[in-house]
Amino acid sequence: xxxxxxxxxxxxxxxxxxxxxxxxxxxxxxxxxxxxxxxxxxxxxxxxxxxxxxxxxxxxxxxxxxxxxxxxxxxxxxxxxxxxxxxxxxxxxxxxxxxxxxxxxxxx
Amino acid sequence: xxxxxxxxxxxxxxxxxxxxxxxxxxxxxxxxxxxxxxxxxxxxxxxxxxxxxxxxxxxxxxxxxxxxxxxxxxxxxxxxxxxxxxxxxxxxxxxxxxxxxxxxxxxxxxxxxxxxxxxxxxxxxxxxxxxxxxxxxxxxxxxxxxxxxxxxxxxxxxxxxxxxxxxxxxxxxxxxxxxxxxxxxxxxxxxxxxxxxxxxxxxxxxxxxxxxxxxxxxxxxxxxxxxxxxxxxxxx
Numbered sequence: 038x039x040x041x042x043x044x045x046x047x048x049x050x051x052x053x054x055x056x057x058x059x060x061x062x063x064x065x066x067x068x069x070x071x072x073x074x075x076x077x078x079x080x081x082x083x084x085x086x087x088x089x090x091x092x093x094x095x096x097x098x099x100x101x102x103x104x105x106x107x108x109x110x111x112x113x114x115x116x117x118x119x120x121x122x123x124x125x126x127x128x129x130x131x132x133x134x135x136x137x138x139x140x141x142x143x144x145x
Numbered sequence: 146x147x148x149x150x151x152x153x154x155x156x157x158x159x160x161x162x163x164x165x166x167x168x169x170x171x172x173x174x175x176x177x178x179x180x181x182x183x184x185x186x187x188x189x190x191x192x193x194x195x196x197x198x199x200x201x202x203x204x205x206x207x208x209x210x211x212x213x214x215x216x217x218x219x220x221x222x223x224x225x226x227x228x229x230x231x232x233x234x235x236x237x238x239x240x241x242x243x244x245x246x247x248x249x250x251x252x253x254x255x256x257x258x259x260x261x262x263x264x265x266x267x268x269x270x271x272x273x274x275x276x277x278x279x280x281x282x283x284x285x286x287x288x289x290x291x292x293x294x295x296x297x298x299x300x301x302x303x304x305x306x307x308x309x310x311x312x313x314x315x316x317x318x319x320x321x322x323x324x325x326x327x328x329x330x331x332x333x334x335x336x337x338x339x340x341x342x343x344x345x346x347x348x349x350x351x352x353x354x355x356x357x358x359x360x361x362x363x364x365x366x367x368x369x370x371x372x373x374x375x376x377x378x379x380x381x
Contacts, residue, residue, distance in 0.1 A: 080233040088256070
C-alpha cells in the first residue's frame with residue numbers, strides 16, 4: 038500500500054498538536070496556588086496513582102514470559118526498597134529479566 | 146540538607162529516564178519502520194510527540210489509514226492523563242515562572258519527567274526542569290533512530306529485557322515514598338487494584354488504557370485525599 042504523504046504529515050501534526058495542547062493548557066492556566074485543601078491533596082497523590090496504574094498489571098506482560106517479568110518486578114521492588122537510584126533499579130530489573138530468559142527459561 | 150535544583154542536577158536526574166526511553170523508543174522505531182513509514186516521518190513523530198502509548202496508537206492508525214478525527218480522538222483519550230499531570234505540575238512550579246516558560250516546558254511533561262520533578266522538595270525552577278527534559282528527549286529521538294534503522298539487529302531476548310526498564314523506573318519512584326508514607330501506599334494499592342479490575346474483568350477490559358489510567362488516577366487520588374488530607378508543609 039502506498040502511503041499518502043500529505044495525509045501522514047497532517048495526521049502526525051494532529052497527534053503532536055493534541056498531545057502538546059493537553060500538556061500545555063493546565064500548566065499555563067493554573068498559575069496561582071490552588072487553596073482548596075481537597076484539590077491540593079488530590080493533586081499531590083496523582084503522580085503515585087498514575088504510575089501505579091501504568092505499572093500494574095502491564096509490567097507482567099512487558100517481557101516474553103510472565104516468570105521473567107515477575108522476577109524483574111521483584112528485583113526492582115527490592116532494589117528501590119533498599120534506596121538504590123532510578124538507574125540501578127531500572128538496570129537491575131533489565132539484568133534479571135535478561136538472565137532469567139537466557140538461563141532459566143530454556144531449562145524449564 | 147536540601148540539594149539545590151540546578152540545570153546540572155536536572156541533567157543528572159534525567160540520565161535514567163534517558164536510558165529507559167532508549168529501549169521504549171527503539172521498539173517504536175522498529176514498529177513504524179516495519180509498517181513502511183519513511184525514516185524522516187518516524188523521527189518526526191518521536192520528536193514532536195514525545196509520548197509512548199499515544200505515539201504507538203496514533204502511528205498504527207496512520208498506517209491503517211485512519212481518519213483525521215479518529216487520530217485526534219485516540220490521541221486525546223490516551224493522553225488525557227497529561228492534563229491531570231500538568232495541573233499537578235502547575236502547583237509545583239515556582240509561582241514566578243512566566244507563562245511562556247511554562248508553555249515551553251509543558252512540551253516535556255512526560256509521565257517519567259513529571260514523576261521525577263514531583264519528587265523534588267519545594268518549588269521547582271525552569272533551569273532544573275529544562276535539564277531534566279534534555280537527555281530523555283535525546284534518548285527518545287536516538288532510540289527511535291536506532292530502532293528504525295537497525296530493526297531486527299538486536300536479539301529478541303535483549304529487546305524483551307529492555308522493555309521492563311520503564312517499569313523499573315516507575316517502581317524506583319514509587320517504592321521509597323510508599324515505605325515511609327502511608328497515604329502513598331494507600332494510593333498505589335487502590336490504583337493498582339482498579340487497574341487490575343479493568344484489565345481482567347470481562348467487558349471492562351475493552352476500555353482503552355487511556356481511560357483506565359484516568360479512572361484509576363482520579364479514584365485513587367480522590368480516596369486518598371479524603372482519607373489523608375495533606376497539611377501545609379507536607380504539600381510542598
